[in-house]
Amino acid sequence: MLKSTRSRHDLNRNLDLTHKMKTPHPFLVFLFLASAVNGFAAEGQKDPTFLDPAQAGPDFIVQGEYTGAIAGSGKKLAAQVIALGDGKFRAVFLQDGLPGAGWDKSPKIEIDGQTDGGQTTFPESKGYSAAIAKGTLTGKTDQGQSFKLSKRVRLSPTLGAKPPPGAIVLFDGSNTDAWQAGHMDERKLLPAGTKTRENFQDFSLHAEFLLPFKPFGRGQGRGNSGVYLQDRYEVQVLDSFGLRGANNECAGIYSQIAPSVNMCFPPLQWQTYDIDFRAAQFDAEGKKIKNAVVTVKHNGVVVHDQQEIRGPTGGGKPEGPTPGAIQLQGHGNPVFFRNIWLVKK
Numbered sequence: 001m002l003k004s005t006r007s008r009h010d011l012n013r014n015l016d017l018t019h020k021m022k023t024p025h026p027f028l029v030f031l032f033l034a035s036a037v038n039g040f041a042a043e044g045q046k047d048p049t050f051l052d053p054a055q056a057g058p059d060f061i062v063q064g065e066y067t068g069a070i071a072g073s074g075k076k077l078a079a080q081v082i083a084l085g086d087g088k089f090r091a092v093f094l095q096d097g098l099p100g101a102g103w104d105k106s107p108k109i110e111i112d113g114q115t116d117g118g119q120t121t122f123p124e125s126k127g128y129s130a131a132i133a134k135g136t137l138t139g140k141t142d143q144g145q146s147f148k149l150s151k152r153v154r155l156s157p158t159l160g161a162k163p164p165p166g167a168i169v170l171f172d173g174s175n176t177d178a179w180q181a182g183h184m185d186e187r188k189l190l191p192a193g194t195k196t197r198e199n200f201q202d203f204s205l206h207a208e209f210l211l212p213f214k215p216f217g218r219g220q221g222r223g224n225s226g227v228y229l230q231d232r233y234e235v236q237v238l239d240s241f242g243l244r245g246a247n248n249e250c251a252g253i254y255s256q257i258a259p260s261v262n263m264c265f266p267p268l269q270w271q272t273y274d275i276d277f278r279a280a281q282f283d284a285e286g287k288k289i290k291n292a293v294v295t296v297k298h299n300g301v302v303v304h305d306q307q308e309i310r311g312p313t314g315g316g317k318p319e320g321p322t323p324g325a326i327q328l329q330g331h332g333n334p335v336f337f338r339n340i341w342l343v344k345k
Helices: 010-015 031-036 058-062
Strands: 062-068 075-086 088-095 109-116 119-125 130-135 136-140 146-150 170-172 201-208 225-229 233-237 271-278 288-290 292-298 300-310 334-345
Touching: 058 075, 075 119, 075 146, 088 119, 088 130, 109 130, 109 146, 201 225, 225 271
Parallel strands: none
Antiparallel strands: 062 075, 062 146, 075 088, 088 109, 109 119, 119 130, 130 136, 136 146, 170 334, 201 271, 201 334, 225 233, 271 292, 292 300
């Protein structure tokens, strides 16, 4: 597991880290899987990793998305509540609804809170105050208006999408024949840290992924993986639930292009990528004449629309006219995939 050298104060205040170190990581997920399931922290460090919601503890129950309305106004309000460990949380309030579901993209209001005695309380900050008890978030706005929000769990509209006729099924839980050194766990899921045996040029790709719950993790230590297109261009995979949506966060074209909206669901909730990719084009002398182009839907919402990619992202192979593999990057975090298929174009 990744170790933090930051103080507890820094950890609680600086969830939205942008620094990233992308170094090759051996395919060792199963060496720490058993301990991760139970939230074990290596060498006594308090950095538990959970893969099972039933064992993830009370903080996991509080974390999530809440929706409702401001009393007397009919105006919708939503909140994303992020677990920071030790019963600490950050509530991010969004006007008119959740990302991809009504949020008007006005500035977010963020306030911190703490669980005590079965209730999570957010003292007044920026005019907002709130409390969470039994799956309900209540409070007041900066205008003194009361609100009541209920917890909800969203599902991607493309979750469980079936491969169309002619699609190449890369992984359906029956075998790992399409993957180099690929293997399944006991749940018939594919751990990150492998790439396809076959290389591809232009294609549409569907993949579903599951992020671990790491309440003490920060930045790139919080469920880090990636989907590499042609082994050159990374669509980042990361638990960036509730963050601003930077180019090194979930669905970012790593280090180049931020998603238009942060559609990351909370960890331990299945998410989807639906990616249309057109390879870079080269002339007879091998000079690039057109950039690669990608459209990405994250949980059913377009976050990159016909976006040009300037060149390989960090860790990607050099560009060229030859096709390349689909890589599910292993980066020391137990990230899992299922229902992966591809249609050549």
